Amino acid sequence: MDQSMVLLAATRASLPDVLVFAASAAVILVGALGVVTSRNPVHAALSLVMTLFGVAVLFIEQEADFLAAVQIIVYAGAIVVLFLFVIMFLGVDRRDDIEVEPLVGQRPLAFIMIGLTLAGVITMMATAHWVTGAHQVVGPIEGHITANPTSPYGEPAQLGRQLFTTYLFAFEATAALLVIAVVGAVVLARRPPMPHDAPSDQSPPELPS
Amino acid sequence: MSLAGGWYLGLAAVLFSIGAVGLLVRRNVLIMFMCIELMLNAANLTFVTFARMLGDIGGQVLVFFVLVVAAAEVVVGLGIVVAIYRRRSTTVADDLNALKG
Numbered sequence: 001m002d003q004s005m006v007l008l009a010a011t012r013a014s015l016p017d018v019l020v021f022a023a024s025a026a027v028i029l030v031g032a033l034g035v036v037t038s039r040n041p042v043h044a045a046l047s048l049v050m051t052l053f054g055v056a057v058l059f060i061e062q063e064a065d066f067l068a069a070v071q072i073i074v075y076a077g078a079i080v081v082l083f084l085f086v087i088m089f090l091g092v093d094r095r096d097d098i099e100v101e102p103l104v105g106q107r108p109l110a111f112i113m114i115g116l117t118l119a120g121v122i123t124m125m126a127t128a129h130w131v132t133g134a135h136q137v138v139g140p141i142e143g144h145i146t147a148n149p150t151s152p153y154g155e156p157a158q159l160g161r162q163l164f165t166t167y168l169f170a171f172e173a174t175a176a177l178l179v180i181a182v183v184g185a186v187v188l189a190r191r192p193p194m195p196h197d198a199p200s201d202q203s204p205p206e207l208p209s
Numbered sequence: 210m211s212l213a214g215g216w217y218l219g220l221a222a223v224l225f226s227i228g229a230v231g232l233l234v235r236r237n238v239l240i241m242f243m244c245i246e247l248m249l250n251a252a253n254l255t256f257v258t259f260a261r262m263l264g265d266i267g268g269q270v271l272v273f274f275v276l277v278v279a280a281a282e283v284v285v286g287l288g289i290v291v292a293i294y295r296r297r298s299t300t301v302a303d304d305l306n307a308l309k310g
Binding site: 017032063064089092114117170188 | 215216217220226227228230231234236237240242243246247253257258260261266269272273274277281282283288289291292294295300
């Protein structure tokens with residue numbers, strides 16, 4: 001059978017599923033457009049929360065319940081709050097000018113290039129046989145790894161088992177990455193040690209210490 | 210039973226495109242970071258969709274790593290934004306032209 005027919009045929013999709021998908025897609029797209037078009041960075045951050053929530057709903061719809069919870073907790077609870085904290089801390093929550101176009105012709109060119117890319121991806125998705133490789137490289141989802149053969153799809157225990165066996169090295173590498181990020185953030189956010197020692201020509205002298 | 214995977218992949222492609230357009234068009238560094246988050250979310254949605262389509266839990270595990278990388282990127286990136294703002298009092302990328310030839 002044609003691959004695209006397999007992909008796009010709404011097999012056994014009930015009406016609530018279609019409604020949930022349509023509502024989530026609308027929320028995601030409205031939020032994403034809000035991020036791009038908001039003049040106020042605070043409004044952009046709140047639109048980002050909207051998009052993240054819609055993505056979390058689609059995770060639940062695809063039976064990745066645990067990932068949906070992690071998405072809400074980490075993204076909406078930590079990352080967006082960090083964004084808002086920095087916006088408020090710097091006091092840049094004012095409207096910025098999005099009418100001026102600093103590089104002439106950059107915006108039409110950006111829209112054209114991204115439009116071409118999107119059209120290419122959609123065409124590739126609809127025509128090519130693009131799902132390659134072996135299925136179930138690290139183990140099936142259907143609960144064969146867990147002790148309980150009837151364990152549901154996307155169960156946290158199964159995710160954790162894969163995380164600490166197959167992907168153990170990558171997991172440890174993410175630990176190192178987080179430590180590096182914390183140290184880097186502390187170093188970057190630290191004040192210059194001696195402001196009177198070597199005054200740079202670019203640092204304003206009225207900068208409050 | 211949810212919808213077929215192609216709908217989710219198309220939505221993720223559109224979401225990625227919106228994020229990419231925002232990253233190219235906007236000049237505020239904070240909003241550029243938010244557009245990067247949009248693109249990462251599109252990738253996460255694609256991962257979860259493929260995990261369901263292929264019946265492979267590995268796609269869902271990879272979403273964890275994307276989340277960790279996103280968190281680390283935001284922490285370091287916002288640290289850089291704060292450090293730049295302390296010196297130049299701006300968050301507009303076009304004002305940071307000290308290396309302009």
